[in-house]
Amino acid sequence: AKRNRPMVTIFEQIIKREIPADIVYEDEKCLAFKDVNPQAPTHLLLIPKKRIPMISDAVDSDQELLGYLMLIARRLANERLQKGYRLVINNGPDGCQSVYHLHIHILGGRQLGWPPG
Numbered sequence: 696a697k698r699n700r701p702m703v704t705i706f707e708q709i710i711k712r713e714i715p716a717d718i719v720y721e722d723e724k725c726l727a728f729k730d731v732n733p734q735a736p737t738h739l740l741l742i743p744k745k746r747i748p749m750i751s752d753a754v755d756s757d758q759e760l761l762g763y764l765m766l767i768a769r770r771l772a773n774e775r776l777q778k779g780y781r782l783v784i785n786n787g788p789d790g791c792q793s794v795y796h797l798h799i800h801i802l803g804g805r806q807l808g809w810p811p812g
């Protein structure tokens with residue numbers, strides 16, 4: 696009989712070291728690595744180890760984890776990007792989300808445009 700197995704994303708495979716990534720930070724709650732297709736001179740992805748497919752799926756009990764991710768994102772960005780940066784969460788089709796494991800994009804190293812296309 697078919698098991699009702701949740702879909703495993705490429706980011707979960709990175710967490711488990713099943714596929715390689717250029718990892719720049721890890722702790723018990725999260726992992727950060729370089730985006731394989733960078734949109735700026737610095738383009739990192741910060742993900743929780745907990746499976747949350749998208750920010751719209753987050754629940755009240757994720758409050759502490761989400762705050763923690765923001766502080767880690769700030770720290771990784773502050774260390775690298777003294778002239779400023781952007782933190783981005785894409786959500787769903789209109790948000791151009793392509794990997795359904797929550798991630799914060801950390802972008803910088805050039806003048807970024809606004810508004811986004």
Ligand code: 5GP
Nearest residue numbers: 705716728729730731732785791792793794
């Ligand atoms: P999204 O469009 O979902 O917000 O962003 C997904 C990001 O993940 C994209 O910027 C894409 O380049 C990146 N990405 C997709 N697959 C891989 C991968 O296998 N390794 C790494 N390092 N980044 C990936």
